[in-house]
Amino acid sequence: MKRGNRRAFLRGAGVALTLPFLETLAPRRARAQTASIQRYVMLYFPNGTADFWRPSAEGSGDEWKLSPILEPLEPVKSYLSILTNVSNYAPFGGHVEPSHSNLGAATWTCVKANGDGKANSGISVDQVIAKRIGDATLLPSIQVGLSTEDSYTDGLPGQHSRSMSWKSESQPLYKTVNPQAVFDRLVGDAPAGNAEDQAAAERRRALKQSVLDYVLEDATALQKKLSASDRARLDQFLTSARSLEKRVADAGMQLPSGACPTPTRPSETYGVGDTDDDYDRNHHAELMIDLVAMAIQCDVTRVVSFMLDDARSDFAYDFLTERKFTDTGSTEGTGKCGGYHGLQHAGDRNNGFATIGWWNAQKASQLAQKLLAMDEGDAGNVLENSLIMFASGMKGGNHDARELPIALIGGGGKLDSGTILKMNRHLAFPDETRLADVHLTILQKVFGCPETSFGVSEGILPELLT
């Protein structure tokens, strides 16, 4: 099934990426037997948020209203839960202010980077979920992001600033910021046109297979000559080459079917320190949102890690016109936003900082709305069967790791018959509720993971469940 999806999506008629997708494929296998939430997206923004994030009232349904920063999420409010009073101080040994650069990873691992100069963290939430459900798709997970600047690391190993997905405590999964590379990874190299000669395609597949056979045989021979630690390094190479080999073999064996739409390959090839003069972060974001939506619709993967920006980014958001915020909303203002980190420390009620938060919420909303528009037949829409965790690891200008901005977007999920998470509410936890416990609850109760602990977790949170 999954392979059919992918091939199908290669063959369509060159629909531009920005056009709405066609209906998704037929219902996927094995849905009835497991939790209906089948997809997990961790959507991260750095630097915390201005004061206009927290909704004024608690409660559910009509009892609570969106805050000024969250206002762009109005179209998906019924799929939205805001969690407040959640803290992530525990990994840092109490109220020791974590640096920015700890928080890219620690938000999703709830483990302190130990700062010994090596990659060292914990496994991240998405990778625990990928272990559970990743085998069902071509790619167990993908990691994408938008930062085109060298991330600032506060003297710590940079992995913690620029990588929030950790396959193990020593293997960060770096994100791809290049839209074309993300597309190529999702699509492989099959041409978008539909006139391709089947024999030629088969030959190309065989040639690729032959290259990978060589690569694996060659690396295996090299492996024998290395020391123990170098063998472990080369193991990462062998694992990656084998993954690709498996994919090349699988894809070639499938016949195209289904209705997965064909987007146009993006021409944009952004890299860190490598953007055009007319680079537009909003355009970059929308390209990436389209690619993530495509990956989900075509069922290439069900686990996505998406960094809207790197920890402590000071990227100049001067493509954004500042909005004027009050406690009840915002209106378009004048002037451009500046560097993100600078604005973070220019007061918790400053309009520039709040506007960047508003833009982040708008991106979350755009992604959610794309999933909402995808029909899954009897199972409803794709958003209902997904969980987006939209969050930062820092409160705001004071660097606190408490009162974190956290939003869950998606369906409540149906485990056999009952709803798991109650959506459309503002849930204020007791102070200092651990972020690790939020993750653990999602892992166990939503995705059915066998893990009994996560990071510095203490237990599941019954309040989060219905």
Add this chain to the structure above:
Amino acid sequence: MGIALAGVACSGKIVGTLETDPTAPPGTPHGPSSGGTGGGGGSGAGSGPVSNTAAGMGGLSSMNGGTGPTAGSGPSAAGDPAADVNRVPIHRLNNAEYDNTVSDLLGVSSKAGTAFIDDEKLFGFDNIAAAFGMSDARYEEYFNAADALVEEAFADDGTRKKLLVCTPKSDSDLDCAEKVLDAFMQRALRRPATDAELTRASKLVSDAVELGEDISGGIKQALKAILSSAPFLYRVELDPDPSSATPHALTAYELGSRLSYLVWSTMPDDELFEHARDGSLTSDDVLVAELERLLADDRAERFIASFGGQWLGFRALESHQVDKGEYPDWNDTLRAGMVAEGLSYFSEFVRGDRGLSEFFTADVNFVNAPLAKLYGVSAPSGDAMLKVTNTSDQRRGFLGLASFLTLTSFSKRTAPTLRGVWVLENLLCEHIEPPPASVPELDTGGDGEDASVNVRDRLAEHRKNPSCAGCHETLDPIGLGLENFDAIGKYRTTYAGGDAVDATGMLPSGEGFEGLLELSSLLAADDRLADCAQNKLLTYALSRELVASDTAYLRSIKAAWTADGLGLAALLEHVVTSETFRQRRGEP
């Protein structure tokens, strides 16, 4: 002559970069690289404990005349940990090295690596072998790039002919194909291919022909495979016995790669390969001559940009934020001029004949048009950078470079503490702990703080708090001495708010000064700069963290280098000819 920092009453925690704290890369704890404001609580103030790296390093800062190992001898100076040539892990090419290498190999011009997943940095550099892993997404980038680059090379008559060292007579001319592969693999693997490797690659050609490719398609197939293989993507140095700690010499090919990636960030060229083939590269004379040849070549600019650009912050300036409202002169051309000036300045010390003793005092600047305006000198007529001396505004030496002065400022105003911390950390290799969480922030540097603020007064207020004073009395003086230069490095005598600039200060040693010129003269006598430079260079050259067992090598390099007058080209020579650069060991 150093500025005595040891014993500062901050935390009492002495952190020795070499022995105990491998994390200590350059860059301030909450750095200035992105304008903005103070990062963590109090980071704007930069208040934090200072520890004397030198103390932790066992006195490396004052090791003139120390005796250490010479090539071939093991014993270390009394008190030093035993010398160990150590080992470098298999070393994946970084993205710049990848682009340079495929360009040399294939003659292609496209730069696939610039849009690859970003490289990891560690200890301040992007070439540290231990920092580099592999992931599925990254491997697919390499795999796809190999395909595209080989197709690009074969689409061009000139580049194709260079690769095809013989012309296949037919699709079954495997002898010719094998000659092509043999020649290619020697360069791609940076050593001759083994028989088994060549056989394996040749089989790719025949298999492809069987699948219906012509002989050219078969050769392309093999080249793609080689460019996707581990021995190309990783620089591999082998140990005769991978589990033995006994040091052994690198092969001449391995040494050639170390040298070419150090100076050119790419694979060896034909001449270097020739010296590897006949083994002559392992001799001192040839090794030194080759280093000199490489340094004289234009490609040595990559060393300037990579090593110098990372060490001295010119690369970080690329993503630094300046508030255009506060500084209307700021634009990308000015930024580019600052970066170019920094690199040219550093080049004076590597490819020119200036000694490091002039680093703080050299009266030389390089300007493009907007930078000339900033400095108040005549603008060059074209786009090229113009070398100038005697700028009229008391500007001199590294601390007078607009790139440094800008990078270490906030977006709207100067930050003396950040300037001081940057110099201490990056030029003197002091390790400075981030400020304790209990220390209040000086200010935000954000909307409420613009160029009109008298920063000296603000810092003085901050130092009234006893918990801040201990550190700031150490951290602030250097930056206060530079207050005549605003947040983009323009000379000034008053703040925008009208207060006169006071650029006096006193170093912790008790030496007083006023302004950049006097401060720079004092710093010029500080021998920690030389120690720091060699720590940085040896880290970069070995592509690994320095540890206690490198102390003896540092000591011996320093002794020889001092005798040679402390020029950076001489430092390179002593690094390259050192035992630790030319040997390695297995891993028991």
